[in-house]
Structure formats: C-alpha cells, structure tokens
Amino acid sequence: MKKLITLASGAVLYSACTPSAFAQSTVTLYGVLDNGFVYQSSSGSNSAVRAVPGGLFATRYGFKGSEDIGDGLHVNFQLEQAFSGQTGAATNAAEAFNRLAYVGLSGGFGEVRFGLQNSPQYDVLQAAMDPTWVKSIxxxxxxxNGLIIRANNAISWYTPTYGGLNAKFMIALRDSSSGGSGNGIGFYNVVVQYINGPLNVAAGYERGDEPGEGAGGSYTLAGGAAAGPGAVFSVFNAGASYVIGSNRIWLAYHTENLTNTPKYMQHDVYQISDSYQISPFSLLSVMYGYLHDRTGKGNNAQQVGLLFEYYLSKATELYTAAGFIQNRNQAQYTLSGTAYSGLTITPGSDTRGIGVGLVHKF
Structure with a gap:
C-alpha cells in the first residue's frame, strides 16, 4: 500500500511541475461482442447448424487514446485484438494486437498514422456500399468480393473535409520477415469520398503485391482463390447511397483481379440495396447482387440477402441475417459471416442460410 501511495504522489507532483498536461490525455477501453447461431445448406446435400462468433461484427476489444500537445495537434494511438466470443481464444494467438497497432498525429492537415491499420477501402469505403457495411451472410x-483488409508497416494520410469532399491515402512497406521478398512498397490504396446531406458517394482503388505476405496484415479472397508469391491483387470499389424518407437506397460496384497464380480471378460485382427504418428501434435491409466472371468461363453467381436489426438499447441489438446464392458452372461462392467462413460448396451448387445473433458494444 505504501508503494502505491508513493507512486500516486509522485505522479501528482510530476504533473504539477512539468508542462505535460496529463488531464488533456485520454485513453478509452472499448469492444464488441457478437455471438449467434447459423444454419446453412447447399444443393450438394451439405448442411450444418453451428454456433458462430462474429455474424455481423468481428468480436474484439481495444484501446484508443489521444493527447493534446498544443497548437491544435493531437497524438493518437489505437490497439485492437480480435477474439472468439464462443471460446475466448484470440483469433491469432501469436499476435497481441492483430487488428490495429498504430500511432499518429492529427491537426489542421488531417491525420497521419503509422503501423498496422485498416485499409481506407475497408475502414471507410465499405460503409458507402451497402446497409451492412459489407458484412454478414x-x-x-x-x-x-476480395479485399486487403489491413496492412502491416502502413503509412496513411486522411485529409480534412472540404465542402463535403475528403480523401484517404495509404501505402505499406514490404517486410521480408512476413514471408514476402524484396523491399519498397508492397501495397497502396486511395479512397475519395463526398458527403452532402442525404448523399454519400465514395470510390477507391487498391493494389497489393503478394497480398498477405509482402505487406503482412490480412486479406480475403472470395470463391476459394488463393494468393501466393508473385500474386498481384487489385480492386476498384465504388458506392453511393441516398436517403428518401425512411429509406436509404444503395448502389455499389466492385471489380477485382488476382493474377500470377494458378487460380486467378477476374470478376465484376453489381449490387442494389434498400434499408427501411421501420421504427426508431428496427431496421430492415434487402440486398441483391450479381457477379459476372470476366475470364470467359461463365462462373457467374447471384445472391439475395436480408438483414433485420432490432435495437434493445444504444449498445445492444438482436439481428437476423439470411442469404441465398445461386452459383453457375464452376462458381462456388458461399455464405460467410463477418468473422467466420461458410460451408464448402460443390462447384455450381446453390447455397442458403439464416443466422441469428446478439451484439453488445462497450
């Protein structure tokens, strides 16, 4: 107890006698817990009922903080780790903070960040593409869609907003310890966004060489594709939404190329969605998407999705998500949650699923 009192007294004396204003620093603990159940089946006679974490949100906890250092400048940091709400196990036990670990500065110039962080495509653009922010089955x-979600060794700049217009830039340096080769830039991403009242429009392009290896971080590739040494993965996304009464209408476009691998992918995705605010406590969203295979093999697919959210409070919601995918030829797209993978699908077979979950944010 004496040691504790001595440390506390020293901290008070130090704060009173130095220019560092501890009262102007803030650190926040936050997190999201999302657990539920899902039923999925396919025309290939494959079906399952599973308890799943992260049907709508990735379960995680984190720390974020900011220090006012004067002249309008702030030092910011964020640390974030994903884990399973079903078992409590870390998503990656080898990494203390596998989602975010960055420090940066913000001011009149916007914000710069250094370290492991989300790509602007994932962090910002997906929110302009559909009612779920591109999440859930x-x-x-x-x-x-495939996407490079986040990158190690990243440097980003988020500009201020001028007349509703802003931009976000990121590059990530290669890291040979992650399994890649060489040095220099292994990933880059740029996003431009315009928000004006009920209108939200955004577009962005990203490219990664040896995704998931040279720049580290994490990435997702749909349809069973795999990236490896020598792979080049590029994505262009665009989304727009507009509020009309109790509805928000969404349009989205995605195109991707995965080259220099045995199983390369080239496809476009078109989607239209509508979210309807039934009441202050409930939201219903309907989505339709069509995938066009540009390899000429006819591996097309389409999906209808439905999401109902009911808010028990500002921090807690119940949700039901459902989806049906029709695959063509050798297409084998499946229904995946935000933090879990769907069933393995026989090429050309249809799949359907429904899940329920409970989310609490703190």
Whole structure:
C-alpha cells in the first residue's frame, strides 16, 4: 500500500511541475461482442447448424487514446485484438494486437498514422456500399468480393473535409520477415469520398503485391482463390447511397483481379440495396447482387440477402441475417459471416442460410 501511495504522489507532483498536461490525455477501453447461431445448406446435400462468433461484427476489444500537445495537434494511438466470443481464444494467438497497432498525429492537415491499420477501402469505403457495411451472410458484396483488409508497416494520410469532399491515402512497406521478398512498397490504396446531406458517394482503388505476405496484415479472397508469391491483387470499389424518407437506397460496384497464380480471378460485382427504418428501434435491409466472371468461363453467381436489426438499447441489438446464392458452372461462392467462413460448396451448387445473433458494444 505504501508503494502505491508513493507512486500516486509522485505522479501528482510530476504533473504539477512539468508542462505535460496529463488531464488533456485520454485513453478509452472499448469492444464488441457478437455471438449467434447459423444454419446453412447447399444443393450438394451439405448442411450444418453451428454456433458462430462474429455474424455481423468481428468480436474484439481495444484501446484508443489521444493527447493534446498544443497548437491544435493531437497524438493518437489505437490497439485492437480480435477474439472468439464462443471460446475466448484470440483469433491469432501469436499476435497481441492483430487488428490495429498504430500511432499518429492529427491537426489542421488531417491525420497521419503509422503501423498496422485498416485499409481506407475497408475502414471507410465499405460503409458507402451497402446497409451492412459489407458484412454478414446477407451481403453479396461480402460473399463475392476480395479485399486487403489491413496492412502491416502502413503509412496513411486522411485529409480534412472540404465542402463535403475528403480523401484517404495509404501505402505499406514490404517486410521480408512476413514471408514476402524484396523491399519498397508492397501495397497502396486511395479512397475519395463526398458527403452532402442525404448523399454519400465514395470510390477507391487498391493494389497489393503478394497480398498477405509482402505487406503482412490480412486479406480475403472470395470463391476459394488463393494468393501466393508473385500474386498481384487489385480492386476498384465504388458506392453511393441516398436517403428518401425512411429509406436509404444503395448502389455499389466492385471489380477485382488476382493474377500470377494458378487460380486467378477476374470478376465484376453489381449490387442494389434498400434499408427501411421501420421504427426508431428496427431496421430492415434487402440486398441483391450479381457477379459476372470476366475470364470467359461463365462462373457467374447471384445472391439475395436480408438483414433485420432490432435495437434493445444504444449498445445492444438482436439481428437476423439470411442469404441465398445461386452459383453457375464452376462458381462456388458461399455464405460467410463477418468473422467466420461458410460451408464448402460443390462447384455450381446453390447455397442458403439464416443466422441469428446478439451484439453488445462497450
């Protein structure tokens, strides 16, 4: 107890006698817990009922903080780790903070960040593409699209907003310890966004060489594709939404190329969605997406998705997500949650699923 009192007294004396204003620093603990159940089946006679974490949100906890250092400048940091709400196990036990670990500065110039962080495509653009922010089994964009979600060794700049217009830039340096080769830039991403009242429009492009290896971080590739040494993965996304009464209408476009691998992918995805605010406590969203295979092999697919959210409080919601995918030829797209993979699908077979979950944010 004496040691504790001595440390506390020293901290008070130090704060009173130095220019560092501890009262102007803040650190926040936050997190999301999302657990539920899902039923999925396919025309290939494959079906399952599973308890799943992260049907709508990735379960995680984190720390974020900011220090006012004067002249309008702030030092910011964020640390974030994903884990299973079903077992409590870390998503990656080898990494203390596998989602975010960055420090940066913000001011009149916007914000710069250094370290492991989300790509602007994932952090910002997906929110402009559909009512789920491209999450859950209900979202065709989630099930059809690949994306480099986050990157190690990243440097980003988020500009200020001028007349509703802003931009976000990121590069990530290669890291040979992650399994890649060489040095220099292994990933880059740029996003431009315009928000004006009921209108939200955004577009962005990203490219990664040896995704998931040279720049580290994490990535997702739909349809069973795999990236490896020498792979080049590029994505262009665009989304727009507009509020009309109790509805918000969404349009989205995605195109991707995965080259220099045995199983390369080239496809476009088109999606239209509508979210309807039934009451202050409930929201219903309907989505339709079509995937066009540009390899000429006819591996097309389409999906209808439905998401119902009911808010028990500002921090807690119940949700039901459902989806149906029709695959063609050798297409084998499946219904995946935000933090879990769907069933393995026989090429050309249809799949359907429904899940329920409970989310609490703190």
């Amino acid at each position: 209900a979202s065709p964009m989630n099930n059809f």
